[in-house]
Amino acid sequence: MYKTDFLVLGSGISGLSFALKIAEKYKDATVTIVTKNEIDESNTKYAQGGIASVYNQSVDTFEQHIEDTLVAGDGLCDEKVVRMVIKDAPTRIQELIDWGTRFDTNKKGTFDLGKEGGHSQNRVLHYKDITGGEIERALIEQVKEADNINYLTYHYAIDLITEHQAQKKKTKRNSKLSCFGAYVLDAKADVVKTFVSKFTLLATGGSGQVYTTTTNPEVATGDGLGLAYRAKAEISEVEFIQFHPTALYNPGEYPAFLISEAVRGFGAKLRDFKKQKFMHRYDDREELASRDIVARAIDNELKRSGAAHVYLDCTHLDFEKFQAHFPNITEKCASLGIDIRNDFIPVVPASHYICGGVNVNKKAKTSIKNLYACGEVSRTGLHGANRLASNSLLEALVYSHRAFLNASKKYAKVNMPDNIPVWNDSGVVKNMENILITHDRAEVKTIMSNYVGIVRSDERLLRAERRLKGLYEDNKRLYDHSELSIDLCELRNLITTAYLITQFSKNRKTNCGGFYNLDLIGN
Known part of the structure; x- marks a missing residue:
């Protein structure tokens, strides 16, 4: 069993910036970042375009950026959240610059602001076409210099720890639950570690790997949604999948x-x-x-x-x-x-971004006590039905800061239970048929691309639901009786995420933003 004050699941812009702020404020606190691949492998790394903010106030205004965001969100944005995020943008981006992030400048020495779809003004800060990679570089350098941040690569979060495990009792989705950390698979040592933590941050990124064609890296397997769903956190609006219009066609x-x-x-x-x-x-x-x-x-x-x-x-x-x-x-x-x-x-x-996710309030708090969520895994209300280009890195920065502020207020008041059980893997055997995992993973992608893609229909969604139910049952039998591997756990989360997207799509009765059902035309 491992004890830490702050457990960060994921190493993109939201997880790293949160960890840096906590480590700076509380020198005696222990901050642990777990990431299932190398520390720089995240959706943040692959963000090309940039990060939106109102900098040239001689031609641009907060109100224009707010209006552009609301229009893109097609009526489903939370306007209070939109205003909060956009007005906080310059301050948060200055923090990135202070941490060493570089942005392109013009001959006058001011930021070379780009313009993207849905924006009425040039307001996108960028570093060539590798903005996310530049942000990752700067943040990782800072993390490596912090004495009280421990980052663990090739560590994969299997499940969050709540009263369900701590007290061995059944819980409902609307129960008042608390998070006490997570069970984490050390892939290289092939052992499951129990991390007990006062605060846990879900910063696990996106879910693009549920589709055949995606711009997301292979690590984007919906892990945070799977973790949150099994822990009975509130989730919403995952039917809104943003497909990037222009991925390079290269079979x-x-x-x-x-x-x-x-x-x-x-x-x-x-x-x-x-x-x-x-x-x-x-x-x-x-x-x-x-x-x-x-x-x-x-x-x-x-x-x-x-x-x-x-x-x-x-x-x-x-x-x-x-x-x-x-x-x-x-x-x-x-x-x-x-x-x-x-x-x-x-x-x-190509599938690019999921606009919904784990519900959080303006403090980045989920419905589970002491569990925060930031970045693409979360549903903040900023994006509504469709994300405005280059608002995602901004959202991650602002909400990681909000999580930092709230956790700081509660840090000295949180006590951890001492009855949390370690992971029990008795009775499992080594899975000798990995072909089952690779086959099912490919099938999830095919189902989602064919039936739950850019354009959907009631019949397509019903077919997806039936096929995903079968995959869920097959995978559950395999999971319950096999030694754990990252591939097996990723498949479980992919199936869960795909099923959630399908169910939320079935329940939506109007077309808007990134959701389009042929049977709802005119609604």
């Missing part, structure tokens, strides 16, 4: 390489299989419409034509400026024989 590459939203903000145009422009038929903003509109437009063009992809045209853009702004995208295209000065880039939509 066999997984995950899909992202062609940043900022490329369209830079002036790139979408073209159909006949190489004709088409976005003017769907929205007056054309390529700068919100992601849900652009993704559905491309999906419609693909189904109408039967083509495998559409094109992104950058041939008319200033190549030197483009290359300076998007060096990795330029290099990636060139490696595939695509010269963006003369060739169109083949693109398709």
Whole structure:
């Protein structure tokens, strides 16, 4: 059994920034970060576009950013949350800069602010086309210098510890529960460790791996949703899946390489299989419409034509400026024989971001006492039915700060029970058929992509529900009687996440934002 004051599950922008603030404020506190891969492997690392904030107040205002967010969220944003996050943005981003994060500047020495779909002004801070990687670099350097932060790689959270384990009694979803830490699989030592903690932060990232085509790294398997659901935390609005309109079409590459939203903000145009422009038929903003509109437009063009992809045209853009702004995208295209000065880039939509998640209030508190959630795993009310581009890193920063503030107030008052049982794996045997795990994982992806994708229907959702129920039963038998592995635990969370997305989709009766059901047209 391991005791720590603060247990952080995940090593993206929200988990690392929370850990740094706690470690700085409480020098005598122990902070433990567990992450299932290398410390820098997270959705944050792969964020290309940037982080939105009102910096040039001579042309931009908080009200404009607020309005853009509300419009993108299609009526489901919590306006109080939107105002809180956007007005707090400059302060939180300054903290990133103080920690060593670099953002691109122009010849005048001010921030080179980009513009992305849904934004009415240039307000996206970026570092070339690897903004997330730059943020990760800076934060990890700070974490490694902190004496009271212990980070454990290749450690995978299996389940949260609540009264269900501590007192060995059944609990209901609306019970008043507390979190006491988590059971964590040390993958290299092949042992389950019991981490008892005063506070636990879910910062586990996204769920893109439930789909066949995704921009998310392989670690994005819905682990936080699975953990929270089994612990009986409140979850909502997971039916709103944001599909990024422009992932590079390159069969066999997984995950899909992202062609940043900022490329369209830079002036790139979408073209159909006949190489004709088409976005003017769907929205007056054309390529700068919100992601849900652009993704559905491309999906419609693909189904109408039967083509495998559409094109992104950058041939008319200033190549030197483009290359300076998007060096990795330029290099990636060139490696595939695509010269963006003369060739169109083949693109398709790919699952990118889940807008709902574990319910939290404005203090980042979940429905379970002493359990916080930040970043993509959470549902804060900022995004509503559709995330405005480059608001996600911002949300993670603001809510990790809110979690830090609230946990700080309660730190000295929390006492831990002494009757928490260690993990019991008696009676399990080594699973000799890993093919079952890989087969079921592929089946989850196929089900979700075919039936619970950009466009859904009642019949598709029913089929998904039936097939996922069968997979759940099969996986439960395997899980209950097998030695644990990360692959097996990830499959359990993928199935749980897929089932939740399907159930919430069945229950939604109106189309909005990232949710679109053919049987609800007109509602």
